[in-house]
Amino acid sequence: VPSSRELELIQAIERVTESRDERLVRWIGDDAAVVRSRPFAVTSIDSVADGVHFELATHSPADVGWKALAQALSDIAAMGAEAGEAYVALALPREFEPEAVLELVGGMEELAAATATTIAGGDLIAAPALVVTVAVTGWADEEAQIVGRDGARPRDLVGVTGGLGASAAGLLALRGAAPPDEELIRRHRRPEPRLSAGRALAAAGASAMIDLSDGLATDAGHVARLSRVELRLSLGELPLSPGVAEAARAAGRDALELAATGGDDYELLVSFAPERRELAEEAAAAAGVPITWLGEVREGSGVALVGPDGAVRTGLHGFEHL
Amino acid sequence: VPSSRELELIQAIERVTESRDERLVRWIGDDAAVVRSRPFAVTSIDSVADGVHFELATHSPADVGWKALAQALSDIAAMGAEAGEAYVALALPREFEPEAVLELVGGMEELAAATATTIAGGDLIAAPALVVTVAVTGWADEEAQIVGRDGARPRDLVGVTGGLGASAAGLLALRGAAPPDEELIRRHRRPEPRLSAGRALAAAGASAMIDLSDGLATDAGHVARLSRVELRLSLGELPLSPGVAEAARAAGRDALELAATGGDDYELLVSFAPERRELAEEAAAAAGVPITWLGEVREGSGVALVGPDGAVRTGLHGFEHL
Numbered sequence: 001v002p003s004s005r006e007l008e009l010i011q012a013i014e015r016v017t018e019s020r021d022e023r024l025v026r027w028i029g030d031d032a033a034v035v036r037s038r039p040f041a042v043t044s045i046d047s048v049a050d051g052v053h054f055e056l057a058t059h060s061p062a063d064v065g066w067k068a069l070a071q072a073l074s075d076i077a078a079m080g081a082e083a084g085e086a087y088v089a090l091a092l093p094r095e096f097e098p099e100a101v102l103e104l105v106g107g108m109e110e111l112a113a114a115t116a117t118t119i120a121g122g123d124l125i126a127a128p129a130l131v132v133t134v135a136v137t138g139w140a141d142e143e144a145q146i147v148g149r150d151g152a153r154p155r156d157l158v159g160v161t162g163g164l165g166a167s168a169a170g171l172l173a174l175r176g177a178a179p180p181d182e183e184l185i186r187r188h189r190r191p192e193p194r195l196s197a198g199r200a201l202a203a204a205g206a207s208a209m210i211d212l213s214d215g216l217a218t219d220a221g222h223v224a225r226l227s228r229v230e231l232r233l234s235l236g237e238l239p240l241s242p243g244v245a246e247a248a249r250a251a252g253r254d255a256l257e258l259a260a261t262g263g264d265d266y267e268l269l270v271s272f273a274p275e276r277r278e279l280a281e282e283a284a285a286a287a288g289v290p291i292t293w294l295g296e297v298r299e300g301s302g303v304a305l306v307g308p309d310g311a312v313r314t315g316l317h318g319f320e321h322l
Numbered sequence: 323v324p325s326s327r328e329l330e331l332i333q334a335i336e337r338v339t340e341s342r343d344e345r346l347v348r349w350i351g352d353d354a355a356v357v358r359s360r361p362f363a364v365t366s367i368d369s370v371a372d373g374v375h376f377e378l379a380t381h382s383p384a385d386v387g388w389k390a391l392a393q394a395l396s397d398i399a400a401m402g403a404e405a406g407e408a409y410v411a412l413a414l415p416r417e418f419e420p421e422a423v424l425e426l427v428g429g430m431e432e433l434a435a436a437t438a439t440t441i442a443g444g445d446l447i448a449a450p451a452l453v454v455t456v457a458v459t460g461w462a463d464e465e466a467q468i469v470g471r472d473g474a475r476p477r478d479l480v481g482v483t484g485g486l487g488a489s490a491a492g493l494l495a496l497r498g499a500a501p502p503d504e505e506l507i508r509r510h511r512r513p514e515p516r517l518s519a520g521r522a523l524a525a526a527g528a529s530a531m532i533d534l535s536d537g538l539a540t541d542a543g544h545v546a547r548l549s550r551v552e553l554r555l556s557l558g559e560l561p562l563s564p565g566v567a568e569a570a571r572a573a574g575r576d577a578l579e580l581a582a583t584g585g586d587d588y589e590l591l592v593s594f595a596p597e598r599r600e601l602a603e604e605a606a607a608a609a610g611v612p613i614t615w616l617g618e619v620r621e622g623s624g625v626a627l628v629g630p631d632g633a634v635r636t637g638l639h640g641f642e643h644l
Contacts, residue, residue: 029548030401031366031531032403035365036361040347041357042356043354043357044443045445047453048447049450050450079356087365087366089367091455120365123367123368131451135457137363137459143356148348149351149353
């Protein structure tokens with residue numbers, strides 16, 4: 001039986017990936033990967049498609065691989081779990097050459113190495129368009145470590161890690177709507193999931209947590225809906241990443257709205273009982289990231305985004321996947 | 323924040339799916355699903371794409387959903403593990419309407435219900451073509467229960483569950499190359515993963531196991547390669563499914579070659595030490611499926627497919643995903 005193109009490519013992928021997981025009993029090459037478990041498995045699946053979530057004109061295959069894994073790992077971060085294994089399905093158009101596939105997996109492996117994740121299995125298929133799907137399993141030892149979207153309570157403070165708007169501003173720069181800015185473009189192409197911050201904030205007693213993939217306006221809405229509360233957030237408090245104000249101005253956009261609706265920042269939005277405020281700040285600082293308080297949880301529903309003038313801005317919403 | 327098309331669809335999907343998993347702590351709707359583990363997690367990921375693995379002209383959306391899950395579950399069966407949770411990523415072209423998405427998930431849910439699997443999470447994205455990716459986690463309590471592709475040893479017997487060729491013959495019928503045959507077409511559209519047989523054969527001491535997704539010729543090659551042995555199999559012993567000989571004749575194809583190279587049968591190819599032959603047969607019978615012995619394992623490499631005339635047939639290989 002002659003080796004197929006698929007088999008050769010899988011074997012090349014085995015050579016560019018590395019198992020950094022003592023718990024892995026079987027990996028790439030068998031029907032399925034086998035992992036010695038920890039008590040709670042935390043699993044998420046995410047896809048990105050050419051022309052929708054990235055464009056091969058502005059993203060290298062390695063950027064695409066990185067981003068696809070980053071997006072899935074960010075969900076694990078938002079649960080407060082530790083990263084474990086990634087399973088990768090690549091739907092490849094004919095013109096996407098084997099070298100590009102290896103470059104894509106290489107970019108994913110770079111982020112895997114940086115986050116102690118192991119690419120443990122995968123599938124390669126032919127398809128009319130490039131679609132990269134990553135399922136990631138993270139692990140936790142106790143149920144109390146895990147933070148959902150549904151635990152925000154009235155009077156809780158709502159905070160966000162890091163800075164907002166960098167990815168959206170980087171995209172403006174890539175499209176020529178704002179001046180080139182290497183750092184913003186890097187943040188767009190190579191977002192970093194907040195795994196340490198997620199674990200630290202969970203351990204500090206976060207009541208709810210979500211990662212900002214679709215943009216604050218949309219993602220805060222998920223917390224409000226599942227927690228059956230209102231999130232009242234001050235746009236004026238949004239921590240703009242460096243360069244975002246300038247990029248927004250150049251593009252004729254409102255910087256605060258750009259930061260509130262731009263997707264792909266992969267920061268964590270988190271709520272805490274007010275008496276845990278200092279614990280939360282210490283936890284974030286220990287994980288090497290600032291936390292900025294944006295507002296609070298109230299009885300009610302939905303998200304109220306309050307402008308610097310005190311008026312609620314309506315009609316703001318984030319990135320739509322469909 | 324207005325509900326998005328994605329959110330509405332996810333909520334509709336929540337309504338058509340059901341948790342049948344006491345171990346599930348959190349599911350669809352949060353950043354990730356959370357499952358109370360058993361000692362070994364067995365995970366596989368598989369994609370199918372329109373125009374490559376199915377055609378919407380001959381497969382209903384429900385068939386597509388069923389098939390995508392069946393393919394992933396079949397890998398769990400081939401490890402001897404128990405089905406657990408499925409995570410589903412749907413890349414949807416604009417013209418694939420929400421009703422079709424729900425029908426697709428409904429077909430998947432039908433198979434999930436039949437196999438005690440829970441659809442525990444997912445992602446929906448827009449894409450230029452329909453691609454359905456399913457990651458499935460199965461569970462095992464002991465490492466010894468898990469059977470890989472690498473354990474076949476010289477003198478082992480090689481057997482296969484059930485019948486072969488039904489899916490390939492069903493495809494011939496769908497394409498009009500063979501007369502319509504409802505049962506063959508059903509086997510092509512709604513393959514059934516051999517989960518009980520997989521567990522039973524593993525418990526009976528199978529030395530290696532693989533599911534037949536790409537066709538016997540190709541999949542036996544994976545066992546030979548990873549076990550560093552030769553598999554010598556008699557084409558004349560292949561258990562043709564009812565109707566396959568007739569369909570092959572009508573299409574001007576050799577029935578044995580069709581059964582050896584046709585993909586998507588999702589039967590299990592398994593090896594056993596000769597002294598376990600009866601145990602294997604009892605295990606298969608208890609799981610409600612026949613096992614047919616096709617040949618044996620020898621020192622060497624590759625797969626020798628021996629025709630009824632005693633000559634090795636070369637050049638046979640199965641379905642290529644790329």
